[in-house]
């Protein structure tokens with residue numbers, strides 16, 4: 253199926269690593285033009301740029317911390333300056349910072365800054381351009397929004413709010429034919445996930461084995477590419493009557509009967 257994404261312009265927040273890198277990669281293979289908005293200077297490596305450009309893709313990288321509103325504003329300005337249009341936004345940047353109930357009000361607020369506000373800010377500044385293109389928005393949330401995890405109030409609140417905003421924006425943007433959907437990863441091996449395993453458990457290898465054994469479909473983690481394939485579909489006009497939906501891309505981890513594993 254041709255997703256008709258050729259020459260469409262997408263912004264991927266956190267598009268240099270993990271799930272975001274998978275999304276950048278799949279969109280570039282579909283011929284889309286990309287703006288990768290990410291934090292760590294140099295994290296879009298030469299090798300990655302070469303891989304993305306091998307399919308003829310034009311890419312622009314904006315480095316900056318999206319917690320800073322002016323960075324979000326600049327990302328949109330730069331996208332318009334370079335490509336002249338915006339066909340979609342993938343809100344993906346974020347991290348599970350483990351700010352639980354005992355961490356205190358300041359840590360809780362910081363967690364919302366890190367995980368929630370920039371989802372709103374990017375869409376806010378892109379809105380006139382999304383209206384023009386009848387664009388699409390995909391919010392990368394988490395299973396934690398539905399299941400809880402324990403010890404991570406800020407992240408859970410942000411991930412839940414992303415789902416609420418998905419429905420809220422889907423409703424508000426109906427008159428403009430802008431579709432808004434969310435994907436919910438559960439267990440995807442990324443730099444962030446690796447760090448969480450390695451720093452949170454005395455025996456990370458054993459913990460990984462234990463988690464994988466509970467994933468119903470094929471007892472394996474979801475790949476970034478599998479996440480990205482759904483994101484590309486939701487950005488494309490092949491999903492032209494799909495809006496306000498939450499897609500769990502997790503091998504049945506969140507929704508299937510626990511007795512199966």
Ligand code: NAP
Nearest residue numbers: 266269270271290291292318345346394439440442443444
């Ligand atoms: P990752 O490997 O850490 O990649 C995230 C990328 O986002 C990094 O490049 C990071 O930049 C960037 N980023 C984070 N905060 C940023 C900010 N404030 N400004 C600019 N860039 C920022 O994480 P991932 O595992 O791929 O996670 C991607 C998304 O999926 C997140 O929203 C996460 O909550 C969600 N998720 C992941 C899993 C999973 O199993 N991996 C499960 C559920 C939900 P730096 O390099 O500077 O850190």
